[in-house]
Amino acid sequence: MTNSYDINEFKNPLFTVDSVLFTVKEDALKVLLVKRANEPFIGSWGLPGGFVDVDSDTTTDVTALRKLEEKTSVAPQYLEQLQAFSGIDRDPRGFSVTLVYFALIAAQEVSSHIETIDDVQWIDIDKIDSLSIAFDHKVIIEQAKERLQQKALYSMVPVYCLPEYFTVGQLKSVIETIIGKTIQRKSLIRRIESADMFETIDEKVKSGGRLAQQYKVKPGVNIVNFERNLAT
Amino acid sequence: MTNSYDINEFKNPLFTVDSVLFTVKEDALKVLLVKRANEPFIGSWGLPGGFVDVDSDTTTDVTALRKLEEKTSVAPQYLEQLQAFSGIDRDPRGFSVTLVYFALIAAQEVSSHIETIDDVQWIDIDKIDSLSIAFDHKVIIEQAKERLQQKALYSMVPVYCLPEYFTVGQLKSVIETIIGKTIQRKSLIRRIESADMFETIDEKVKSGGRLAQQYKVKPGVNIVNFERNLAT
């Protein structure tokens, strides 16, 4: 009934899973890149990823998480599928497909681990152009950036670049770094209050001026999409 | 330099490309389904799709188009990637990945061809639940529907369910069928005028009342995304 042998498998495309892991650090949007240890493109920077382990990975989501954890030692706070990139030319070994994920994490969560390694680095998104990047990963990163920027206009995803407790000022700063424009504090507060996805923390925190209210994401809550974009 | 032999290829996941082709016909949202001629799920309805032909397909987009044209004899007016679905259990032959596309076409473009065949049919989206559908295609169709509904709220994609020339009334009807709610004619006209993606046609057309203005999509124009959603 199930053919363990399939005529098409001979020419199955090469299939990999890669992730574009973003964070905001030092007021800049950064991407996690890995110095490639294997051919092709050995020595170039590329996205963290690899082949599916069909014996242990139950889905490609698991593959993406596994590969990210190998490089960062922690799971990202946000993960979603971006898009698949395919083509006859993008890999010298033949027709290939990369399923790309788009992930977010707070810089603090990984920085201590990253700093001890020199083949895994946070690269400033504005410096990608001047680097030699493997495969079509430069294009992929660009598309992931655009998706993140879009999402920042109509959803609260940027909170996943922040630690568990955060202030309005921190979130405002992260959003502004992502979209490359300033936004109104007032508009952000209105959204935080109407979204109903955050809890206020009793203890306030120093911030250079008046003590700031802290928030955290309500456990198990879904990301809210607003019906309107912020200023373009 | 290029290894024609790769250790991982032995356990490469099964990779296919499927499409959810929508149209609006008789005031209902329909999906093109195909009666499966092969195992697994022989005899069940499933999405049109299949394996990549790595010798002739330059990208998976081409695969999706090729498979759709085999069933409808024409190319869809709109095609975009939806998402990949993967898992160890979704195909009895083992770990598999389906890259799913989401496509739109005017019913008139295909109806004459479809009607002569009985293993390819437009199925009403509300009747999917009561059918036996192959693989996880029921879930996939549901997700594609949600994406289409979202897009209908902030973009003009629904025009691709209409013939070249269309009226405001026709577009209004198609949108309402997709999202399952009524919208304001006035709001739609405002969007048509501000989007700058349509040309008016001199010749007006009968519509049961006053003659209706006709529109067509400007050649080579991109779909406009509005900054605000229609009523939810």
Added chain:
DNA sequence: TATAAATGTGTCACAGCGACACAATATTGA
């Protein structure tokens, strides 16, 4: 010729964002 049916227009209310003034509360330095 009146009625029905659809198209097209004018206008008001409402929601949410932008802008900005201003109040509140912390730190810092003279």
Added chain:
DNA sequence: TCAATATTGTGTCGCTGTGACACATTTATA
């Protein structure tokens, strides 16, 4: 001690785009 400064938080006005709805326009039909 107190003014200057910095950041947070609030109040409010204007603008834009959608919803709602009335009304005018144009066609077919009885």
